[in-house]
Amino acid sequence: METLGTLQGELHFLCGQDSAVSFPQWRNPSRLKKLATWWYGARPGASALPPAHFRRIPGRFPAISSSKLRSDLALGRDCTNDLHPDVAAYIDQHRLYGKRMVTRLSTTLSASRYAHTLNVASLAEALARRWGADPAKALLAGLLHDAGRRFRPHELARYARRRRLAVPERAIILDLDPMLLHAYASADIARREFGVRDPEVLNAIRRHTLGDRRMSLLDKILYVADACALDRSHETSAATRDLAFVDLDAALKRCVSDKLIHAVSREAWLHPLTVHLWNSLAPR
Template identity: 65%
Template structure:
């Protein structure tokens, strides 16, 4: 008689990598299920963001995990689309209540360590037998009700894979050829973004862009902002620098960019338009729809009266990236890890000193920004 042991494998699979595949195979060997249900979870990716839409993740789970399984395992496996297709986050306890059988939930070490923060952990604990795959060298504590799947599983981070894909780094060790081909065809995870940037910017500007992206990402981790968004904003913040000042003036007029005090900027310092041109290119050429990313790009030069966390991070990262040669750059960069607002204030001060020392024009937004930050 057919048993009712059900292996449930949950995760975001963004993208599915060889670590997922290895964990599932080991779990099958240990648990010996009669049925396998893979449950990609809900995410709310924005078009062009570093995350993939649900429909793409579901297809990738099929070609990257399901199709790689030996036939006798594949025939008992299905992909459950309930969470991924929902328009709201679906909690695991809801998914488990909808499933029948002797449930065995499998996840990676990071998820197991965070179990206490899942919705309704005490109910969850009684809904299934809990299994995790240990990551080599992991030091975190896994709750006592978890059983360990024998073996050590490759230390692969989806966040790093997404970064590497945007940088066109080789991911063939982490991703199967089919997944790589799919990502390329669907242009996911900003695939090739960096190559496109490289071909459109001068080498020194391209280097600066990479430096700003890496500092913005690191500051985002420090201050609890989204590192992927920070990195993306850093990569694209100077995309508009491909244009000369007269081209920027024309671009702003033809594309009707909403640049405050545009006539004065065109007359006095057209290069200041580049932040608005970068935002436009990020939206139209690179398909970015994330409002936070676009806002940070738009505000990185002139600033604004109100700056959100990502705006501040990009402003400071741009002013103090490792290629900046002004004497206080490294000091402010270090300060940014202890006091972001103080680093922002110092970055604006440096800009004011530089601009006034050249007897150049100060844009009203920068004056507003300074007045909103300067101590009374």
């Protein structure tokens, strides 16, 4: 018998296999574990097993998962076949699960930038699942990472000045290549227009172009997802994408190296943050 506030009784928590597998990343998992008896419904084809305190619910379960449905909705995919019509109508009406976000992005970004955004969000979410980061944060960071790309260079420069964006070497960037400011503008838009307050997500958005001296797991995931998303046509993109699921740091190193080689071949100025990032990855 467990007590939770004034509620008394035996608590059982039921969830799908994918949620159960991510239990160690939930808030206070050791405390949660003691509060209930934990059950999971096995998904056809799912291989990763949840922690040992989960018991398997007998029977067969459909291949639909709520996590997948939520991310599909956030990515603007059609989920009507997997949802009860009343539920689908309610989600539409109240623009739940990021529907407002994708609608706004689809109208403010060019078609190709919007497609890139969805590709990056999808890859970032998959990489987060692979490497134990929070898939919802990765999806959110992916969706908003290029929100500032709705501006043309001179508009971006004006936005950065008006919003007083704190960008290292801002004056040089404004002079040489204002589009480099878009990551900082995107983080600003994410906070102001979409109400994102999570510093992890905002930092990942901010760092996805220039990088930083130190990169969190989420920073690395977004940086790599942006550099080798499905729509990237660079000759090494597909191989880097595969590598990212095997060795994320090696994939990151390759992405930074490709950027540096490209910049040097154009005799372009290198931002110190990118140089610092490279130095943090290079062997000493």
